Amino acid sequence: MSARSSLSYDGIRLLLISSFLFLLELVCQLGWVQSQVMVPPTVMVHTLWKLLHSDAMVADIAVTFGAAFQALVIAVVLGMVLGWLMHRWSRLRDVVYPVMSSWYSIPVFALYPMLIAFMGLNQRPVIAIGVLMAFAAMALNTLRGLQSIPTVLNKSARIMGVSHFSFLLRVQLPAILPSLMTGFKMAATYAFIGVIMAEFILSPRGLGHAISFAYNDFDTRTMYALMLLVILVSASVQWVLIQIERRVLAHRATLGSV
Amino acid sequence: MAGHLAVKELRLIYSSEGQADVHAFGPLSFSVAPGEFVSIVGPSGCGKSSLLECVSGLMRPSSGEVYLDGQLIVDQVHPDVGMVFQQDASFPWLTVADNIAFGLRYGRDHVPAKKIRFLVEEALEQVGLTEFANHYPSQLSGGMRQRVSMARTLVMRPQLLLLDEPFASLDLQTRLLMGEELLQLWRQSGASVLLITHSLEEAVMLSDRVLVMSARPGLLRHELVTGWSRDRHTDITTHPDFSAHVNALWAVLRDEAITAMRTQA
DSSP, X not given: OOHHHHHXXXXXXXXXXXXXXXXXXXXXXXXXXOTTTOOOHXXXXXXXXXXXXXXXXXXHHHHXXXXXXXXXXXXXXXXXXXXXXXXXXXXXXXXXXXXXXXXXXXXXXXXXXXXHHHHOSSHHHHHHHHHHHHHHHHHHHHHHHHHTSOHHHHHHHHHTTOOHHHIIIIIIHHHTHHHHHHHHHHHHHHHHHHHHXXXXXTOSSHXXXXXXXXXXXXXXXXXXXXXXXXXXXXXXXXXXXXXXXXXXXXXXXXXXXX | OOOOEEEEEEEEEEOOTXXXXXXXXXXXXXXXXXXXXXXXXXXXXXXXXXXXXXXXXXXXXXXXXXXXXXXXXXXXXXXXXXXXXXXXXXOTTSOHHHHHHHHHHHXXXXXOHXXXXXXXXXXXXXXXXXXXXXXXXXXXXXXXHHHHXXXXXXXXXXXXXXXXXTTTTSOHHHHHHHHHHHHHHHHHHOOEEEEEOSOHHHHHHHOSEEEEEXXXXXXXXXXXXXXXXXXXXXXXXXXXXXXXXXXXXXXXXXXXXXXXXXXXX
């Protein structure tokens, strides 16, 4: 795709989103939809702006980001190790792979009460849900990456007498970087979703709790403002990751698959 | 000159659970003299590539022995052995220069950075890629990528160079040019070469000696000594003996190729 056509696609996308927002604004301002049901986008932005100046809300946001970040780090490490182990031992792969590939059909949230019973009513079960949501995407993409390294690269490295450690660090790791990036993007989203959903259900703190609190309080403005925040944060994180990916994988026309 | 390869009674039988054993090749015995250029031709599926992998130590043969300069090297990769494959083996995340330096940096021996830089520059020049030192493989043509693999192998100063159809995926003109370059690199390095190819012309053009393998299970059927001088070029194809050699090889290989086609169909 040339730069020009991708620019015009960006333009069309922007046009679609802005016309949707404009319509939403219009429908709300004209009073076609009750303000308890939906608030105009401008009000969402305005309310969000005010919320970002309240210490309590900033604390909630920090709690959520902190939990999501911890969940992501644990999930990435756990996923990469599990993916590598599955690649290394075909027996483990045969046992674990079917579970991993159907992982997202498991309702992880159903485990939340159990996790609270085990870990207590604190941040740990929240992080645990984030980890459970995110690690499988990382493990699967790590495995996929390792399995798709051309055998000729392995043979070349062996002929050159590369040690096991150098092979892992200098061949396998760079070779699977595109897959790791794909896994990381998914894991980041899943960790964020997992943490917010967990906070939604029972946690006394965090963004998810704030949304749920606003909802129970019929505070539609705050609810929508926070939902807007969640969407903005998710989208910006993805955008940043895609930019990093483009830069890192600039020279890999052959391996940079999605 | 070192690089004396001796292959004795080498045999490979694939066995997998619940399936009949496949006798890939052997027993095979042959040798390559120091500095000699030997090619092996054979019908497809005769186990040529597996033979080369057993010689390199990448694959464990079912029985038999491989000696390099009198040292048993079966089932282990010997530091004096270099290998170039048919498929593109360049690392796409490294520049041409870093690709060539890879074995020196992360291989068996510790080579000082200064020496690596010198050797890489020399290798770049040998294969005519000096201008492309900072390019990535994705920016190069197939022939240039094969040159990167060749340079990466030669920079390790192998005594024995194993080539598994290195030019098979290139177009005919590039193949001829690469053949020319290979002859020059072979003369410069003094290494022994064992080349697998399915092109009879390529085998006759490049080699001191050509071995013909039979259809599976691969056995040595014929040996042809070309009698070329060491400073030969690709224009050897105009030599009166050239077509006679090619025809002689084809006479042996034709029947084997027919057998191979029948058994594979």
